[in-house]
């Protein structure tokens with residue numbers, strides 16, 4: 001059983017101004033998706049703030065704040081979410097696993113960033129098309145949901161979970177909200193909301209199997225934060241997504257080796 005500590009670094013006064021949903025709501029949604037009873041859990045987050053006045057932030061600065069906020073020694077037991085201003089490299093990015101390797105700070109996959117002002121202005125742009133008195137409420141509801149979803153999506157990348165074509169928390173999300181309008185906001189939004197609270201079975205199983213005792217040796221390092229670098233994410237079938245040129249074990253070998261079979265049995269006996 002591993003219980004990770006969580007550190008939220010708020011560089012944009014997101015909690016103070018209400019751009020960000022309350023900590024308890026973010027924490028609850030993380031647990032709803034990633035808590036595996038008996039195997040994997042998360043402590044209530046601690047919050048750090050810093051006076052950061054620039055309108056954008058670089059990877060170098062994000063790395064700096066991770067190294068200030070975390071003190072992982074030997075293995076990663078604390079994970080960090082930075083609530084940041086717009087990403088300097090791409091101001092349209094909503095969230096990013098910038099910590100893909102151990103370059104820049106101690107371990108790979110310790111930290112992610114969620115770019116709050118980018119989400120805020122995206123939602124304002126989409127909501128500007130709405131008319132009527134409910135516009136403000138819709139805007140706030142959608143923004144909150146989008147922050148929750150982005151946090152949890154990036155959080156999945158910490159565990160090397162990749163993008164999924166089915167609609168769930170690991171799929172890419174603009175499709176829905178680009179077409180938000182007052183007529184169908186309810187149905188689309190409810191779909192968006194329920195998808196944001198789902199992991200595919202394969203991803204769920206990877207998390208479960210990565211934290212069993214005795215461990216499944218082969219691919220645990222690709223799940224546990226701090227071990228292997230990000231490899232563009234594992235699909236719901238447990239394969240590395242194409243484009244990496246490697247299998248889950250990180251070697252350049254034949255395509256058949258890309259397959260990782262997930263056992264429905266969590267005892268580990270079948271893998272010996």
Ligand SMILES: [Zn+2]
Pocket residue numbers: 153157163
């Ligand atoms: Zn992603």
